[in-house]
Amino acid sequence: MYENVVVPAEWVAERSGSVRIVDVRDAWEFDGIGHVPGAVNLPFAEFRSESGDEGMLPGAEVWESLLSAAGIAPDDDIVAYDDTHGVFAARFLVTAELYGHPPDRLHLLDGDFSAWNREHRTTTESPSPAESEYAVGEPEQSPLVDYDTIRAALDDPEAVIVDTREAWEFAEGHLPGAVNLDWRDLVDDDTRGLKPANELAGVLADVGVTPDTRVLLYCNTARRISHTYVVLRSLGYDDVGFYEGSLTEWTERGGPVESEAE
Structure with missing residues (x-):
């Protein structure tokens, strides 16, 4: 059993400097409404495809490019969120797992941006992460x-x-x-x-x-x-x-x- 699969806002806030936070909302929401400080924006439409590797997966090369541009490394702890109870963020996390990211390093923000916004600071400043060299792998046990x-x-x-x-x-x-x-x-x-x-x-x-x-x-x-x-x-x-x-x-x-x- 993996621990901290679904994590509260306080858990994320306490680890803001050591986890990679991914906002999967549209860019206009990320920039215009605001986002969790330090979050990078990877909109749902960018990792959703009808011509990828397996069904609706985007394809390994697309995934590598997206995560590399976001500065995410293959062993990073990732917290994903949206503003729809987590359903789009969960899709991001499952995609990451299917492309070999360690499952124990994948976390869903309990609630969503609206829940975070009730008690925690937000920002409209976009980070500029250094590009990484993300490479997909095979999951240890694919679901x-x-x-x-x-x-x-x-x-x-x-x-x-x-x-x-x-x-x-x-x-x-x-x-x-x-x-x-x-x-x-x-x-x-x-x-x-x-x-x-x-x-x-x-x-x-x-x-x-x-x-x-x-x-x-x-x-x-x-x-x-x-x-x-x-x-x-x-x-x-x-x-x-x-x-x-x-x-x-x-x-x-x-x-x-x-x-x-x-």
């Missing part, structure tokens, strides 16, 4: 699972396939036997961060997701499952599959889909 793995899991009573989209999307069409867990059910609208651990355990248990189950995650394009994946990792789940292709690939390949009407 990626492919179409065939998910197809086989449809008949596996030991696995639970989790659809992290909204209820109306699930009702319109989902993988046979999947359970619906809207990623937003794991966050608190008031604090903007994760719900308390005991509440999270209850929400997850209600859909059959417990630490001893094999969990396979999907959504439409792997953004929303990134948040759920990070949350499960923070709770000590060690058998979580990340279906990068998600429903986009599934339907393109003719995978079976069922709806609530059926």
Whole structure:
């Protein structure tokens, strides 16, 4: 189990000089609204691609270029945040893990920029980091699972396939036997961060997701499952599959889909 996967603002503030902080919001938000002091801006659109290495990953060369320009080294501790409960920041962290960044050095700011802004200083001054030579590597244990793995899991009573989209999307069409867990059910609208651990355990248990189950995650394009994946990792789940292709690939390949009407 990795420690400090999801970290409070105080944790980040105390380590502002020793961690690399990444803001994945659009540039106009970073520059115009302000950002966490010392943060570099790597907008979500810059590391999101439909023609990368695996599904929606941007490609190794693109990733190396982005992190090198931001002055990030392969062994840096990274804290990522957005202003949308962490879902876009989580996608950044999962991408980093899939490209070989040590998982124990990847952290999600609990809450988001709005949560930080309530009690901590912000700035509009952009840093000018010295360029690094970031190189991707192979993860020690990749959470990626492919179409065939998910197809086989449809008949596996030991696995639970989790659809992290909204209820109306699930009702319109989902993988046979999947359970619906809207990623937003794991966050608190008031604090903007994760719900308390005991509440999270209850929400997850209600859909059959417990630490001893094999969990396979999907959504439409792997953004929303990134948040759920990070949350499960923070709770000590060690058998979580990340279906990068998600429903986009599934339907393109003719995978079976069922709806609530059926």
